[in-house]
Amino acid sequence: MSEPSEKPSDRPDHTDDASAVPASTERVTKGTLARDVVLYSVARLLLVVVIAAIIVGGGRLLDVDVPLLVAAIFAVLIALPLSLVLFSKLRARVNKGIATFDERRRADQAQLRAKLRGEDTP
Template sequence: MTSPTGRPAAGQRPGLAATVGLYVLARLALVAVVTVLMLLAGTPLLIALLIGLIVALPLSMVVFRGLRGRLDAALSESRNRRSQERAALRARLRGEGVQNSDDLSEPKSDGRES
């Protein structure tokens, strides 16, 4: 459940979009930090940016381990919710769990007449 402000209610984790956004921002910040460090060392901008991109990938796996765990949990939760919604939709399309008004008005006959 979310509050009227769109933020998660107390005790709940942020949603998938917020977690992905946070992870992307953290990764971009790491690339920026590595790039700035390379620029301070006297490396040209393009080379520093390329090195920043390459170094940030394995470094983020170590530095952002907890954030990646939250992202994995959010993805798993979203996947489970979507599969439940898909199963419910398929059941409704097959007519399972839904009673027609015709079914309620007349009892079904077993083929024998009295």
Template sequence: MTSPPTGHPPAGQRLGLAATVGLYALARLGLVAIVTALMLLTGTPFLIALLIGLIVALPLSMVLFRGLRGRLDTALSESRSRRSRERSALRARLRGEGDLPASPGSGDLPERQPDPRED
């Protein structure tokens, strides 16, 4: 079995980050919906219930989704460190310090050919 090309994360890592972000966003939206629905059951107008739901859901999500937020932080830090390594490797290759074989005279500029019109 072949490994994926360097510089590209395996599909599981990409889906892992996207799935974690999506799950966290859905959980937060679900909490807003639940708080809004509870407010609507008490007879509060929809717009007021939605605003209260948005305000109340923020501190509630900090408490209720602590584990999910930790998983999201971990996934984001792994992605950030992977991108940093890739960026460093790319910069090294662009400077000619990478693992690519250098062609002879790759650092030299080509010699200027004399222009016959300059005589």
């Protein structure tokens, strides 16, 4: 009948070395990755709260009643680009952790597929 015409080695995303080790020598665990993601998320939320408080406080100083929802919306809009600048190191650490973890997962998956095909892996 019909066999798949494409061998696994013909695929562009296939690595020849099934036991490829991630290029990063730093060990990233689920715990450190989760900690970094939570830290980044909390920092961004706190930035939104601080900016909203500044907007509401500034409105009160000028005797203008600023609704909390309006202040929150403007705080989110201001905090989005500001957090990219203020928390760039933390964001880079989260991105690096995700990339390292994903690279390790792909290597483990390739190794498992090689074992299932019956190939010897060192």
